[in-house]
Each structure stands twice: as structure tokens, then as C-alpha cells.
Amino acid sequence: MTPQAFSTSLLGWHDFYLASAGATAALLGLLFVGVSTNLGDHFVDIAATLDRKVDAIGRHASQYGAEYLAFARKIAAATAADGVQAGYSGLVYAEAFKVRFEGHPRLLHELGGRVAG
Secondary structure, three states: OOHHHHHHHHHHHHHHHHHOHHHHHHHHHHHHHHHHHHHOOEEEEOOOOHHHHHHHHHOOOOOOOHHHHOOHHHHHHHHHHHHHHOOOOOOOOEEEEOOOOOOOHHHHHHOOOOOOO
């Protein structure tokens, strides 16, 4: 399989994932974790997927109303600004995550607090 064909195939599964109800609930948490950026120490660029994420979340009335979803870009932009201040250059829209270490305490010291793998 060529890299182009693999990318196209993967994109199809990605769209399916975004459309599923379980994935929407997961994405809701990922998107709006940016509200508490003071807890995040790892930032991910979501500019390419922000519209799809907001659309997927908005299709489930049990999640957030339209008035809240209208702030999604502002939240993601504010999170990106925090990421730029933390040294992540070029962010326009971002999500913030708290990286936590799961492993042997000896590895925590050896890896300088970074996630193994």
C-alpha cells in the first residue's frame, strides 16, 4: 500500500471515529480541556480538525448548547496563546493536556519526568 493510499484509508477511519457517539464524548473532553490551560503542560495543534470537532460535538444535543459551542474557537485560540508562551511555536488553535508519568519511579528520574516511550 502506498503512503498516499494509506493516508486516504486512515482519513476514512478518522472520519468514522469522529462521527461515532463515543468518540464525540471523548472529543468533548479533549476540546474543552483547554478551559483549564493552567493545568496543561503539553499542547497539540488542532487547527486542521477544529471545525470537525465542534461539528461532531454540536450534533449531540445532550452535550453543550450552541451558545457554548460558539466559544470553541476562542477557547482553542486562548489555549494556543498559552502554548506559544510555553514554547510551542506556530499554534493558532490548540488543546492542552497534562502529561503524567506512569512507570517505575527510577525511570521518572532517568527520563527527567518525561513519559516513557
